[in-house]
Amino acid sequence: MRGKRRIWVRVVVGLLVVVVVAATAGYWYLRPLLRTGTGYAAHNACALDVIAHRPMTEDLPPNPLVPYLRIGQDGGGYRASVLGVLAAQQAWAVDDFGCTLAPGRPSFGAATPITTAANPLAGPATPRLTPALEAALAGAFGDDLDQDARERLGTRGVVVVRDGRIVAERYAPGFTADTPQLGWSMAKSVTSLLTGVLVGERKLALSDDRLRPEWSDDRARITVEDLLRMRSGLAWDETYDLGTTITAMLYDQPDMASFVASQPLVHPVGSTQQYSSGSTNLLCSVLRDRTGQGADLPRAALLASLGVSSAVWEADATGTPVCSSYLWATPRDWATIGEFARADGVWNGRRLLPEGWMRQTTTVVTPPSAEDPNYAAGWWTNRTASGSVIDQRLPRDAYWASGHDGQRLYVVPSEKLVVVRLGFSPAADDIRTEQLVADVIKVLG
Template identity: 60%
Template sequence: MPRIRTIVLAAAATVAVGVTAAYWYERPLLVTGTGYAAHNACALEAIAGRDDAAADLPPNPLVPVMRTSVASDGSAASAGILGALATQEAFATDGYGCTLAAEPPAGLPAPTDVSIDANPYAALPLATADDAAVTAALAHGFGDDLGAEGRDALGTRGIVVLKDGALVAERYADGFGPETPQLGWSMTKSVTNLLVGRLVEQGEVSLDDDHLVPSWTDERSAITVRQLMQMTSGLDWDETYDLGTSITRMLYLEPDMGAYVASQELAHAPGSYLQYSSGSTTLLCDVVTEDRGGADLPRRELFAPLGLASAVLEPDASGTPVCGSYMWATPREWASIGQFVLQDGVWGGERLLTEGWMASSTLPVDTEVEPGSDGYASGWWANTRADGSVIDEELPADTYFASGHDGQKVVVVPSEGVVIARLGFTPAADDNRIVSMAAEVVAALR
């Protein structure tokens, strides 16, 4: 019996060691899931006023064992596997949304007040299209021709159409409306371009500024503001949302995201290769916001002048705005950003960006480009490649986009005076219908 007991205990210990080792091996993947869930639940409650966080979780095998809770006052949320493993927390701060951190963020500046008064669209009544063709285009964008399962997979939640500066049509899914902020994901990168543009216009920043990080005493010192914005910095990066990759580690494990990106070594000579990198844009924000207002800079320089009263750009635990991913705004506010750039940075009769800023910001990068990044410019996506060939033939060649994960898009068509904002949750549909819907809208408004 003693021998059997010894064998059983040894086996149990071996299993425990194996389980523990497996947990620590898989932990980077687990905290990606719990970090996403905690941040999502906190932000939906604090920013969007929604309590259906599960509706914004992408397909994930962890979902059945995920336990998420939100504080009764909406000030924080946590998520863990079975409520105990790989637990992550997110904390809400007025004006700044939610931050994934070990404790509530301290030292954030007082947020600049933002009024709707500067925004001509914020207080308008719901705009119903008078044109049957525009109505049909929005119906196509919402998948009215699909069955319930297909419409759910398409996941369109809001479409706003502006023509020659006027709000001509909009439509929202059940539970959403003109006042519901939605996460733009990588459309935030396009807004970062505008933030840099504001600083350039004020003479605070030059696109050719280098020696951006004190610890860069090697070849990285040659990296410029322009190269960070165009994702040609050459810093090693992996944008794949998978176990232990650069992007998941930055978003869900690193309290100081900018410092983490700055620690990466060079994989390419600066300026020689375009590699899509949310880290590049987040580091750019770390560089340009330091000593210039920090997390409040987007509110002061963009949200207040444009009257984007619902807009929020969330910071990391160090206080740096997460400019690659985490801006929320209503569909009308996203469309307002499109109208602002269509007007080349003039708003309310005041020039906020240097003349020609958008023309240069939407020129596709002319260097070696990683697969899938054709048309990438300076935080915006052009509808042409560097050689002039058109990418989406359904839309005019001068079209450009802000584009984000899960089907977020602001489509700007200067030659037609059209801006279209589409927000939704489309993690799995083969066709999010944005381009075809936009083409129908443009044709209908000619």
């Protein structure tokens, strides 16, 4: 009897060992996926609290992992984990540079001060809306919808600028003209402007290649312009899901550019346009190398000159700006950036961009294969390379910056118009931005 008991004990212990080993192996297999979720949550919590001064558990994406996340402040940072234990990630607030995921608090040095002195859109009184403009903005905010549909639409701020003057603006409850909002991939368009400033200063050229010292194969042929136009040929998956290339880069890589640079070529350089946040972050590492500046580069080279004092451009753990995704600014300051583009880079009488830079970077040059027929060099355009119009509601010369979850910045030179729409719209089928621009043009005549 005692011998049988010993056998059963051995069996039970053996099964427990198998279960523990299997669970451990399963966790380590899933850990990279889980870390992209906890990385998002930690960074989001930190940025909302420090930059936007909003509750740090808002704006989490609709994902099955969300109910199991535990988020809070810990040791001076912002920590997120699965069930309080697994795949923990920490984000740290850095003065003037927002938040960064890192094992310990990083230091990025002094930040270039930004005042509003150079910004003509800073501080004007909120305009009194005409009934027609009020109706146009009402459509953008979904006043005609029931509450659930209005929440799915998720509009948080709209600013309309005509000929350098704010003519309309409106904000959702809990948001004001002073609330910074994340532009997500609208930062790519600002990176195009930043690149133009440095090209004008002869810090680099669009034709420059051999951009990474470790590239000894065909990747050495990738140029600055290839990165701007998303035709590097590097393997990429822009799907926002757990464990994809884009989320692994943003939420589980201390050196984002090196991660991108390590990707293999899957297309010949220049042959295929494929949207890639990795290309933009790789480009910003090149800008950093050419200037010798780190996290402060966008402030020193561009943002301070425009007077966008609310702007916060976050960096990765190496101090390289996350140029694909992490620029925060108020809607008015986003509109200021649009006005700078509309002026072809002339600001307060001073030319900051090479003449014709905006025409060049909003002209589509389609390679043999293109995922996005209206993507130019950091900007989306209303015309393809063949000249066909993308949206008949908008003028042919319209171009725009576009960001995740419904961020838009439209520039329409022929109408002397800039329109900004910011929000949180992961579940919306139509964020009504093209119709907003069309309605505004009709109203303003």
